[in-house]
Amino acid sequence: QVQLQESGPGLVKPSQTLSVTCTVSGGSITTNYYYWRWIRQPPGKGLEWIGSIAYSGSTYYSPPLKSRTSISRDTSKNQFTLQLSSVTPEDTAVYYCHRASDYWGQGTQVTVSS
Numbered sequence: 331q332v333q334l335q336e337s338g339p340g341l342v343k344p345s346q347t348l349s350v351t352c353t354v355s356g357g358s359i360t361t362n363y364y365y366w367r368w369i370r371q372p373p374g375k376g377l378e379w380i381g382s383i384a385y386s387g388s389t390y391y392s393p394p395l396k397s398r399t400s401i402s403r404d405t406s407k408n409q410f411t412l413q414l415s416s417v418t419p420e421d422t423a424v425y426y427c428h429r430a431s432d433y434w435g436q437g438t439q440v441t442v443s444s
Contacts, residue, residue, distance in 0.1 A: 371426070
């Protein structure tokens with residue numbers, strides 16, 4: 331059973347960088363041919379794909395967020411991390427990590443506020 335667990339700051343000030351990490355257990359993030367995603371849900375809105383990192387380490391970003399987004403991984407810890415820079419209150423959301431097509435983390439609330 332694969333499990334994903336997000337960890338994040340909870341509260342971030344405007345203009346700062348948001349950083350959320352997903353720790354994976356029960357399966358390796360380097361296993362062929364899985365893709366690992368970051369998805370968010372702002373209050374009252376639908377799910378929004380932010381970006382993905384592949385088993386190979388290749389990354390893919392949503393065009394509207396690409397200039398502010400970076401996804402990296404630490405294979406020794408079986409973790410991958412989202413960094414979103416220059417945040418505004420519009421980045422307030424529940425942030426989820428997800429293995430494409432099946433497993434989800436429980437989500438972590440990130441609020442952008444001064």
